[in-house]
Amino acid sequence: DTAVSQTPKYLVTQMGNDKSIKCEQNLGHDTMYWYKQDSKKFLKIMFSYNNKELIINETVPNRFSPKSPDKAHLNLHINSLELGDSAVYFCASSPMTGGNSPLHFGNGTRLTVT
Amino acid sequence: RKEVEQDPGPFNVPEGATVAFNCTYSNSASQSFFWYRQDCRKEPKLLMSVYSSGNEDGRFTAQLNRASQYISLLIRDSKLSDSATYLCAVNGRGAGNNRKLIWGLGTSLAVNP
Numbered sequence: 001d002t003a004v005s006q007t008p009k010y011l012v013t014q015m016g017n018d019k020s021i022k023c024e025q026n027l028g029h030d031t032m033y034w035y036k037q038d039s040k041k042f043l044k045i046m047f048s049y050n051n052k053e054l055i056i057n058e059t060v061p062n063r064f065s066p067k068s069p070d071k072a073h074l075n076l077h078i079n080s081l082e083l084g085d086s087a088v089y090f091c092a093s094s095p096m097t098g099g100n101s102p103l104h105f106g107n108g109t110r111l112t113v114t
Numbered sequence: 115r116k117e118v119e120q121d122p123g124p125f126n127v128p129e130g131a132t133v134a135f136n137c138t139y140s141n142s143a144s145q146s147f148f149w150y151r152q153d154c155r156k157e158p159k160l161l162m163s164v165y166s167s168g169n170e171d172g173r174f175t176a177q178l179n180r181a182s183q184y185i186s187l188l189i190r191d192s193k194l195s196d197s198a199t200y201l202c203a204v205n206g207r208g209a210g211n212n213r214k215l216i217w218g219l220g221t222s223l224a225v226n227p
C-alpha cells in the first residue's frame with residue numbers, strides 16, 4: 001500500500017530522446033509536486049499542482065511538461081533529453097499548498113542521460 | 115545569504131553520543147518547519163515537524179528559535195541506524211499557494227561503532 005509511487009525507478013536513455021515518468025498517490029492529498037535532486041544533493045522544486053491545477057512552475061525549460069489527469073496522478077514528460085537532465089526526480093504530495101504541510105515523497109526516478 | 119542553510123558536515127560521532135544540527139533561515143515570515151532524513155539513494159522521509167514550543171519524539175528533539183531564525187535537531191543516544199543526511203525544510207517567500215518549501219542541502223551524520 002505504497003503511499004506515493006513513481007515509475008520507472010531507473011531510466012537510462014540517450015540525448016535527444018523523449019521520456020515520461022509517472023506518479024500516483026493514494027493518500028487523498030490535494031497537492032502534488034515534482035522535485036529534482038542533482039549530484040550535489042540540492043532538492044529543487046520544479047512544479048506543483050493543486051487539484052489538477054498548476055500552481056508553481058519554477059522556470060523549468062519548456063522541454064519539461066507536467067500533466068495531472070486527476071489529483072491522484074502527476075506525470076512528467078521530458079522532450080529532447082540533455083546530459084544536464086541526469087538527476088533523481090522525486091514526486092511528492094501534501095495535504096495543503098503553501099509549504100504549510102509536510103511532503104510525502106515517492107522513491108525517486110534515477111535518470112541517466114548518455 | 116541563502117534562504118536555508120545547513121552545515122554539510124560530515125558529523126562523525128560514536129554510538130551513544132548526543133549530536134545537534136542547526137538550520138538557519140532568512141525569511142522571518144516563515145511559519146512551517148520540518149526535519150527530514152534521507153538515506154543514501156533513497157527518498158527524503160519526514161522525521162519531525164517543528165513547533166514553536168519545541169517537540170520531542172523519543173531520542174529526537176526539535177526546537178525553533180525565531181529570534182535568531184534557526185531550527186535545531188538534537189539526537190540523543192545515537193544509533194548506527196541514525197547515519198543519514200538530515201534535511202531541513204522551511205516555507206519561504208511568496209504568498210498563498212505560491213509559497214513553497216525551501217530545502218537545505220542537508221547535514222551528513224555518520225554514527226560509528
